[in-house]
Amino acid sequence: MDREAQAEAIREATAAMADRMAAEKSVLTDLDSAIGDADHGANMNRGFQAALERLEDADDDPATLVKTVGVALVSEVGGAAGPLYGGSLMKASGELEEGVTAESSVAFAERYLETVEERGKASVGDKTMVDAITPAVHTYKKSIEVDDCDPLEALGKAVDAAERGVAFTTPIRAKKGRASYLGWRSVGHQDPGATSTLYLLEELLEVAREHLDGDVETDAEADVDPEELAEPAAGGEVDESANSDGGS
Amino acid sequence: MKKLINEPDAAVDEMLEGMVAAHPELRRLEGTEVVVRADAPVEGKVGIVSGGGSGHEPTHAGYIGDGMLDGAAAGEVFTSPTADQLSEMIQACDGGEGVFCVVKNYEGDVMNFETAIEMAEMEADTDVGYVVVDDDVAVEDSLYTSGRRGVAGTIFVHKAAGAMAHRGADLAEIERVAEKVTDRVGTMGTALTSCVTPEKGEATFDLGEDEIELGIGIHGEPGTERTEIMSADEITDHLAEAVLEDLGVESGAEVATIVNGMGGTPLMELYVVNRRLQALLEDRGLETWNARVGDYMTSLDMMGCSITVLELDDELKELLAYPAETPGLTVTEG
Numbered sequence: 001m002d003r004e005a006q007a008e009a010i011r012e013a014t015a016a017m018a019d020r021m022a023a024e025k026s027v028l029t030d031l032d033s034a035i036g037d038a039d040h041g042a043n044m045n046r047g048f049q050a051a052l053e054r055l056e057d058a059d060d061d062p063a064t065l066v067k068t069v070g071v072a073l074v075s076e077v078g079g080a081a082g083p084l085y086g087g088s089l090m091k092a093s094g095e096l097e098e099g100v101t102a103e104s105s106v107a108f109a110e111r112y113l114e115t116v117e118e119r120g121k122a123s124v125g126d127k128t129m130v131d132a133i134t135p136a137v138h139t140y141k142k143s144i145e146v147d148d149c150d151p152l153e154a155l156g157k158a159v160d161a162a163e164r165g166v167a168f169t170t171p172i173r174a175k176k177g178r179a180s181y182l183g184w185r186s187v188g189h190q191d192p193g194a195t196s197t198l199y200l201l202e203e204l205l206e207v208a209r210e211h212l213d214g215d216v217e218t219d220a221e222a223d224v225d226p227e228e229l230a231e232p233a234a235g236g237e238v239d240e241s242a243n244s245d246g247g248s
Numbered sequence: 249m250k251k252l253i254n255e256p257d258a259a260v261d262e263m264l265e266g267m268v269a270a271h272p273e274l275r276r277l278e279g280t281e282v283v284v285r286a287d288a289p290v291e292g293k294v295g296i297v298s299g300g301g302s303g304h305e306p307t308h309a310g311y312i313g314d315g316m317l318d319g320a321a322a323g324e325v326f327t328s329p330t331a332d333q334l335s336e337m338i339q340a341c342d343g344g345e346g347v348f349c350v351v352k353n354y355e356g357d358v359m360n361f362e363t364a365i366e367m368a369e370m371e372a373d374t375d376v377g378y379v380v381v382d383d384d385v386a387v388e389d390s391l392y393t394s395g396r397r398g399v400a401g402t403i404f405v406h407k408a409a410g411a412m413a414h415r416g417a418d419l420a421e422i423e424r425v426a427e428k429v430t431d432r433v434g435t436m437g438t439a440l441t442s443c444v445t446p447e448k449g450e451a452t453f454d455l456g457e458d459e460i461e462l463g464i465g466i467h468g469e470p471g472t473e474r475t476e477i478m479s480a481d482e483i484t485d486h487l488a489e490a491v492l493e494d495l496g497v498e499s500g501a502e503v504a505t506i507v508n509g510m511g512g513t514p515l516m517e518l519y520v521v522n523r524r525l526q527a528l529l530e531d532r533g534l535e536t537w538n539a540r541v542g543d544y545m546t547s548l549d550m551m552g553c554s555i556t557v558l559e560l561d562d563e564l565k566e567l568l569a570y571p572a573e574t575p576g577l578t579v580t581e582g
Contacts, residue, residue: 074363075332080356083331087363090370119359121394176394177355 001211006100007060009211014055014069016203018048024199031192035179040081040192047077047086062100067093080120080177081193084129088115102144102151109137120176127174127186129193135161136201152212159198159205166194249449256446260302260322267309271575274312281329282337283309284319294413294422295319295341298350298406299334300357301326303445304466306576307545311403315572315579316410317350325445325548326467328356334364339372346375346419350405350426352398353382377419379426381405383435383556385494386463386472397465400508400545400556401433403577404568411570425567429558434491437554438483439464439471439510443547462486466510466547480517484524487555492532497559499533504540504568506556511546513553518542521553529557537565544576 001009021028021044029041051072058068066089073086092112095104113133122128139161143154169191174180179191253259264281268274275286282299289295298308299321308320318341321329338347347368351361358380368374383401408429412422439461442451452468455461460483463471478486497503507522509515522541529536537560545554558564572579 071332071367074360074367075330078330079328080359083359083363087331087359087366090363091366119362 001100003062003099004060005211006062007065009207010062010065011055012210013204013207014048014051014065016207017200018045018052020199020203021045021048021196024196028192028196031190031195034189035174035182035186036192037178039079040196043077043079043081044085044196047073047082050076063093063096066096084116084120084193087119088112091115105151106141106144109140113137122176125172126176127169127172127179127191127194128176129191129197131169131191132162132165132194132197132201135165136197150212152208155201155205155208159201162194162198162201166190166198169194249444251444251446251449253446256449259446260324263302263305264309264322267575274309274575277336277340280333280336281322282319282333282340283312283322284337284340285312288318288341289343290318291343292345292416293343294345294417294419295338295343295347296350296406296409296413296422297321297337297341297347298402299323299329299337299361300352300354301328301467303443303548304545306543307402310576311406311410311574313572313574315414315570316406316574316577318347318413325447328354328360331360331363331367334360335367335371338364338368338374338376342368342372342374346377348409348413348419348422348426349376349378350402350409351378351380352402353380353395354397355394357398375419377423379405379409379423379430381430381433383430383433384437384463384465385434385491386436387465399435399437399466400506400554401430401435401558403506403540403544404433404504404556404558405429407570407572407577407579408564408567410572411567414570425563429564432495432559432564433556434495435506435508435554435556436462436487436490437464437466437471437508437510437552438462438487439468439547439550439552440477441512441549441551443468443511443550445548460552463490464510464547464550464552466545468547468550480520481524484521484555485528487553488525488528488557491555491557492534495557495559497532497534497557500535502535502537502560502565503529504538504558504560504564505529505536506540506544506554507542508540508545508554508556509543510550510552510554511543512549512551513543515542518553521555525555538568 025041025045032038032040051069054072070086070089074082092108095108122130124134136158140154140158143149143157174186179186268276295318297319301323303325311317319337321337323329365376381398381402382396384397384399409426442453458477461471462473507518509518518541571581
């Protein structure tokens with residue numbers, strides 16, 4: 001996958017994420033009204049619509065595109081979610097300057113997680129988006145680096161892990177963010193930030209499938225030269241992964 | 249609720265427009281809610297900036313001027329400004345020596361400032377330092393914070409950092425002094441009534457006719473305890489003792505104090521509070537070097553006050569005495 005194709009995949013992923021945020025607006029707002037201030041759905045929707053607009057004039061370079069989405073989210077989402085989603089995406093976009101590869105996508109994902117943790121001063125178990133991002137990023141890295149998965153397969157496993165992370169936020173007590181003020185009353189409610197993170201990752205996976213599925217299957221079934229396969233597949237996947245990470 | 253407001257959504261924008269119209273030495277960055285000195289950036293000086301939610305006037309833009317802030321960003325009422333606007337402010341106030349940000353400890357403010365600092369470093373290679381002010385001794389964690397809240401003690405940080413920058417100090421020196429003030433300042437407040445936000449148009453919390461809330465924040469967020477109304481002297485004792493205990497100031501120390509109005513408190517009452525505060529400090533063997541009384545960091549129209557005590561040393565006295573001229577605070581030479 002060359003840089004132009006990577007850029008196209010990032011644009012498609014952003015559009016898919018924007019559609020998803022629009023579709024889930026009231027779901028996210030309902031989750032947030034239970035334990036927060038009831039604006040997460042509207043804020044994320046506004047942010048991704050702004051991101052789409054800003055991408056229209058952005059250069060077809062993966063790092064620039066991801067950074068542009070980050071800046072849009074920082075400017076438009078507001079509150080704490082703006083810097084958490086947008087600022088982390090901006091910072092992690094630096095890992096994609098040489099384009100999207102399996103390697104750079106892992107670096108991107110790790111940098112994204114690290115920035116969210118630092119900025120939000122949150123760890124796993126605090127009932128925040130970190131509970132979705134951490135298992136996703138760890139699973140992605142392990143799948144690629146230890147299990148030798150192709151990026152698409154790794155991303156699929158990462159989304160499954162994020163889903164389990166989101167489920168984990170329901171029965172635990174919030175320790176960070178506005179929900180923490182509710183103390184024990186936050187138990188039994190799913191975290192809105194973890195939920196929106198999962199939605200964005202799911203969209204990333206969908207777009208990644210469209211771009212990488214063919215390659216991957218051919219690879220596995222036809223016993224193609226692995227090196228030939230690895231390049232494009234990694235590129236495509238990283239692209240999406242980067243984008244999704246950013247989004248989440 | 250009767251208010252001098254046109255549209256709730258337009259209140260911040262219209263306030264800034266009116267403010268700049270009243271003070272030609274200020275200007276607004278086009279398309280933003282950022283106000284800077286008209287002559288910003290000042291070449292050869294570290295820029296000092298702050299920002300946060302609106303509703304605390306004269307905080308923040310009211311402290312822009314010679315000897316204090318170079319710029320301030322106004323968010324929506326009680327809401328952090330966004331990082332992109334903060335980053336624009338930082339870049340607009342960089343006269344080549346870098347920019348120092350005074351941030352109050354609220355999660356949204358801290359996250360947006362941190363992101364803005366990264367943006368300014370990435371986009372313009374600006375050197376940026378910052379301090380997080382957390383002077384409220386009332387609560388450890390609150391609705392909006394991890395750790396203590398940043399409240400009226402922030403004024404002393406603006407003053408000391410602004411004087412340092414005016415004297416030509418570099419970023420590291422300014423940061424040292426800002427940290428020093430933050431370490432030595434404590435504040436606690438009380439509310440007699442709730443504030444009314446433009447958006448909501450009604451009280452943000454219920455307080456009975458004969459009740460007060462102690463340890464209140466500057467957004468109407470809950471304090472430490474709700475009690476029956478007490479006399480001004482009793483309230484003053486309660487607030488001042490909590491602050492002094494937290495600071496651990498020893499007899500013989502020199503202090504600067506602020507009796508700060510929350511926006512809806514008659515000055516008469518603030519002076520009544522200050523009378524008792526000064527008597528109490530004297531009883532403790534503390535010497536008040538400078539006492540301020542007035543609305544410095546408000547909570548819209550809330551009735552109530554906060555008491556701030558800063559333990560001084562020679563350096564801080566010099567910096568507080570350094571001349572400053574801003575809409576919200578003026579210090580003249582001598």
